[in-house]
Amino acid sequence: MIPVEVALERVLELCEPLATEMIDLREAAGRVLAEPATARRAQPPFAASAMDGYAIRDADHRPGCKLKVIGTSAAGRGYSGAVSLGEAVRIFTGAPVPEGAERVVLQEDVERDGDTITLGNSLEEARHVRPAGQDFEDGFRFHPRRRLSPADLALIAAMNVPRVTVHHRADVAILSTGDELVMPGETPGPDQIIASNGFALAAIAEEEGATARILPIARDDEESLRYALDLARDADLIVTIGGASVGDHDLVAKVAGSAGAEQSFHKVAMRPGKPLMAGRLGRSIMLGLPGNPVSSIVCGHIFLRPMLRALHGLPKAPLPTRRGRLGTDVAANGPRTHFMRARLSDADGQTVVTPFDRQGSALLTVMADADALLIRPAQDGPRERGEEVRFIPLKTLE
Numbered sequence: 592m593i594p595v596e597v598a599l600e601r602v603l604e605l606c607e608p609l610a611t612e613m614i615d616l617r618e619a620a621g622r623v624l625a626e627p628a629t630a631r632r633a634q635p636p637f638a639a640s641a642m643d644g645y646a647i648r649d650a651d652h653r654p655g656c657k658l659k660v661i662g663t664s665a666a667g668r669g670y671s672g673a674v675s676l677g678e679a680v681r682i683f684t685g686a687p688v689p690e691g692a693e694r695v696v697l698q699e700d701v702e703r704d705g706d707t708i709t710l711g712n713s714l715e716e717a718r719h720v721r722p723a724g725q726d727f728e729d730g731f732r733f734h735p736r737r738r739l740s741p742a743d744l745a746l747i748a749a750m751n752v753p754r755v756t757v758h759h760r761a762d763v764a765i766l767s768t769g770d771e772l773v774m775p776g777e778t779p780g781p782d783q784i785i786a787s788n789g790f791a792l793a794a795i796a797e798e799e800g801a802t803a804r805i806l807p808i809a810r811d812d813e814e815s816l817r818y819a820l821d822l823a824r825d826a827d828l829i830v831t832i833g834g835a836s837v838g839d840h841d842l843v844a845k846v847a848g849s850a851g852a853e854q855s856f857h858k859v860a861m862r863p864g865k866p867l868m869a870g871r872l873g874r875s876i877m878l879g880l881p882g883n884p885v886s887s888i889v890c891g892h893i894f895l896r897p898m899l900r901a902l903h904g905l906p907k908a909p910l911p912t913r914r915g916r917l918g919t920d921v922a923a924n925g926p927r928t929h930f931m932r933a934r935l936s937d938a939d940g941q942t943v944v945t946p947f948d949r950q951g952s953a954l955l956t957v958m959a960d961a962d963a964l965l966i967r968p969a970q971d972g973p974r975e976r977g978e979e980v981r982f983i984p985l986k987t988l989e
C-alpha cells in the first residue's frame with residue numbers, strides 16, 4: 592500500500608495535457624486555454640463616457656457656468672467635432688468623449704434650456720471618463736490557468752477574439768464489472784443489484800469538462816472484460832469500477848495485465864478506496880476503482896478530478912482543501928487516510944465539519960448527503976470537538 596499523496600503523484604505522472612483544438616468562443620465555457628488569447632484592440636478603444644450628461648472642458652466646470660450644446664455623442668455614433676471653451680456636447684454612457692472635452696457632467700447636475708445648459712451648484716469631482724485602454728490595451732495577453740468562466744468568456748469576446756485554442760476534452764470510458772449488476776430500469780434477478788457507480792463517475796467527469804460514456808457492464812469472466820476493455824481502447828481514460836480487490840472474481844488487474852497494461856500501483860492507504868489501481872493500457876490511462884459505491888465516488892473526487900484537470904491542461908495538483916472546526920469528537924485513525932463523509936455548518940463565521948455517524952462504504956444515502964470529505968490523516972490521534980481539521984468541499988456552489 593502506498594500513501595494517498597504518492598498514489599496521486601503517480602496517477603498525475605500518467606496525465607499530460609491532451610492535444611489542442613481551435614473552437615468558437617461560444618463553445619469555450621469550462622474549457623482551458625492552451626495558448627494565450629491576444630487582444631486585437633484596446634478596451635475601451637476610445638475615451639468613453641461613464642455617464643449620461645454633457646462633455647465639457649475642465650475650465651468650464653464651475654457652478655452657474657452657461658454652455659452652448661453643439662452636438663451629440665451617442666454609443667456607436669460619436670461626435671466628430673471638438674469641444675471648445677463655452678461649449679458642451681450631449682453625451683451618453685459608453686459614447687466616445689469628443690476631442691477637447693475633459694470631463695462629463697451628469698445631466699442631473701445641469702439645467703437645460705434649448706441649446707444652453709447651466710451647471711448647477713453641486714458639481715461632482717469625478718470626471719466620469721473611462722480612458723482608452725482602461726480595461727486592457729491592444730495586444731494584452733490573457734492566459735488564465737483555470738477553466739474559462741463566464742467572465743473570462745466576456746473578456747475574450749471584448750478582446751475581439753472569436754476563436755480560442757483549448758485542450759481537447761478528455762474522453763472517459765466508464766466500465767462497471769460484475770455478474771451482480773444490471774442497469775437502472777432493468778429487472779434485477781434475486782441476487783442482483785443496480786449498477787449505480789457509473790452515474791456518479793460520469794457526472795464527476797462531465798463536471799470536470801470531460802465527455803463520459805458508460806460502457807456495457809462486463810461480466811465476471813475474462814472474455815467479457817477483455818471485450819469491454821477493447822470497446823474502450825480509444826478513450827483517453829478508462830475508469831473501471833469493481834473487480835479490483837482480491838476475490839476470485841476480481842479480474843480487472845489480471846485481464847488488463849494480459850491486455851498489456853502497465854500497472855503503476857495497486858492498493859492505496861486510504862479509506863475508503865484501498866484497492867485502487869492505475870496504469871496505462873495502450874494509448875489510454877487506466878484507473879481501476881473499487882466497487883463499493885462510496886469508495887468509487889470518493890476515489891472519483893480524490894483521483895479522477897485531479898487527473899482530468901491535468902489532462903485538460905491545468906496544473907497537476909491535489910484537490911484544494913479547506914480548514915474547519917470539528918463538530919464532534921473523533922476516535923484515533925488507523926493506518927489509512929480516512930476521507931469521512933461529513934456535513935458542513937457555520938458557527939460564528941467558522942466552518943464546522945461534522946462527520947456522519949455511519950461511514951460504511953456501501954451507504955449511498957450518506958454519501959449523497961455529504962457536503963464534504965473530512966480528512967483524517969493516517970495514524971492521527973483522537974481529536975476533540977472544536978479542533979482544527981482539513982476537509983474537501985463537495986458542494987461548492989450551494
Ligand SMILES: Nc1nc2c(c(=O)[nH]1)N[C@H]1C(S)=C(S)[C@@H](COP(=O)(O)OP(=O)(O)OC[C@H]3O[C@@H](n4cnc5c(N)ncnc54)[C@H](O)[C@@H]3O)O[C@H]1N2
Pocket residue numbers: 767768769771772784785786787788789832833834835836837838841863864865866880881882883884886952
Ligand atoms: N479479503 C478481502 N476482501 C476485501 C478487501 C480486502 O482487502 N480483502 N477489500 C475490501 C474493500 S476495502 C473494498 S473497497 C472492496 C472492493 O472490491 P472490488 O473493487 O473488487 O469490488 P467488487 O467486489 O466488485 O464490489 C464491491 C461491492 O460494490 C458493488 N459494486 C460493484 N460495482 C458496482 C457498481 N458499478 N455500482 C454499484 N455497486 C457496485 C458490488 O456489488 C459489491 O457489493 O473489496 C473488499 N473486500
Ligand code: MOO
Pocket residue numbers: 861862863864865866881883886887952
Ligand atoms: O477501501 Mo474499501 O473502499 O474501504 O470500502
